[in-house]
Amino acid sequence: MRAHAILGAVIALSVLALPSIEVRAETGYAAVWRPGSGAQWWRSGMTADEFKAQDKTYFDQGLRIQSMSLKGGRFTVVWRPGSGAQWWRSGMTVDQLKAQDKTYFDQGLRLAALEIDGGKFAAVWRPGTGAQWWRSGMTADEFKAQDKTYFDQGLRIAVLEIEGGRFAAVWRPGTGTQWWRSGMTGADLESQDQIYFGQGLRLTALAVDGDRYAAVWRPGSGTQWFSHRRCSVDFKTEDTAYFGRGLRLQFIERQDHASGAYRYPWKSGDSHKVSQGNNNASGSHNGSQAYAFDFGLPSDTQVRAARAGTVEWLQESQTTSYDPTKATTPSNTPFPNGSLQNWGNAVRLRHAGGFTSWYFHLKTNGVSVKVGDTVKRGQAIATSDNTGRTSGPHLHFQVQADSTDWGQSVPISFGDCTVPTGGQTVTAD
Known part of the structure; x- marks a missing residue:
């Protein structure tokens, strides 16, 4: 211990x-x-x-x-x-x-x-x-x-x-x-x-x-x-x-000084609302997603790397979405449990020390990097949208420790050591 x-x-x-x-x-x-x-x-x-x-x-x-x-x-x-x-x-x-x-x-x-x-x-x-x-x-x-x-x-x-x-x-x-x-x-x-x-x-x-x-x-x-x-x-x-x-x-x-290991994953100077933060008992951010963030990025917002790393995995051809807040219809059908379709189009980056960052609900064919690419902190990697299991355009972001499969998110901070909570508006450094 x-x-x-x-x-x-x-x-x-x-x-x-x-x-x-x-x-x-x-x-x-x-x-x-x-x-x-x-x-x-x-x-x-x-x-x-x-x-x-x-x-x-x-x-x-x-x-x-x-x-x-x-x-x-x-x-x-x-x-x-x-x-x-x-x-x-x-x-x-x-x-x-x-x-x-x-x-x-x-x-x-x-x-x-x-x-x-x-x-x-x-x-x-x-x-x-x-x-x-x-x-x-x-x-x-x-x-x-x-x-x-x-x-x-x-x-x-x-x-x-x-x-x-x-x-x-x-x-x-x-x-x-x-x-x-x-x-x-x-x-x-x-x-x-x-x-x-x-x-x-x-x-x-x-x-x-x-x-x-x-x-x-x-x-x-x-x-x-x-x-x-x-x-x-x-x-x-x-x-x-x-x-x-x-x-x-x-x-x-x-x-004397400290800075978060990650930056907010969009253009420097732009501000967006945190629609869901850590440990949201009334939302989906608990259990394995306890330290995940949902950022209210409108469709077609440029998504940037939160930390320097290597593109390890991506999916970009999904065109469908499912809104769990609305009635099930032929055009709003749940994806199977455990299906990667729930994530929508997505990218996973691997960082120093074996940490991985995950970016979900991206635009169809909106990923601008390929597997094996080395990316810098703040580099554009995709465009946001509303694919997968989602009730509206946003970016789901989380970090895991040396994991290649969906697993436990870990605590992180952004910018000058901030850990934002739901309802707050934050600005990329």
Whole structure:
């Protein structure tokens, strides 16, 4: 079992039907998942006292700190199974960190995590042997020079942190290739990781400074997924899906800004009403469709990709529809249960991490992409209409986790972390 409770502030959306949606800023998550097994627990938005109490509980249950992030005095932490000693301290000056590290080093402990928040240090020590060196307050050039020196001495970067453009790092004994980059945008990081992944390298350290990233790659194998600027809704959905596939959180970082993993699936700047939102007890959005959305798109509205991906499946030649709110007649006949005709013309896109987005009730021969096409976020893929089981022109949209068949929808957010409800009018970013 695994749970994740957000102790910090999250977005609260009114259940009332509103004419438009209120956008509220939310801090985000950056994270890396790698193959693993066993328990995993994470908590976010903790004060130092809450962290202390939570860590004691988990320590007594045989869990140890896997990753730690500190932002604005609030802790975000991942715990995984472990044994042996563990100590952590926060609010330290560099001199206090130096003294504390010397004490623990002599006791056979080594730095396992290091965070800087407002010029103060937080650190975790775990059992270890051999050399350890750390430096802080380095410029990029100083870090580059220091890393080269230690690399030639058989040391590799074990921990990396940046605050205000200044680097802090821990080096431990290691062999083989190592590459690091800093000052990257999210797109830069994605591109660089794709290159290194193909070369047999995996992310072994990740640091966030504002909206810029620094990362370290070392030899590795197997699956790896990472996300950045994720809203809490999307992050929890990704973690749940990855956990079920045998992946565990390796690193977690909080960020200044977040954005939904998906955009509204129509032209930027245009607004449309949410005719049915999540968990609509009186409608059809419950059970497997609990996290689906119906958007009131008039016929012939251009439908756009909610996220970059690959066209995996489509149907576009259906000409019939069935309105369940009207009497059954020869021209208004129900489709068989389970028939794909209920969806009308449709498209399914596959996205990074194995997620799929589904678009239903499209216009006959109105799909503008073909299976195998790679599409960008916001790219036109079809035209809306009223085919299938529908009481009027609209777009049914939902996201599933690694599913090629109709199945369970999952929670997602749009734009600036909004989750719209029925009756609200929303605008594409």
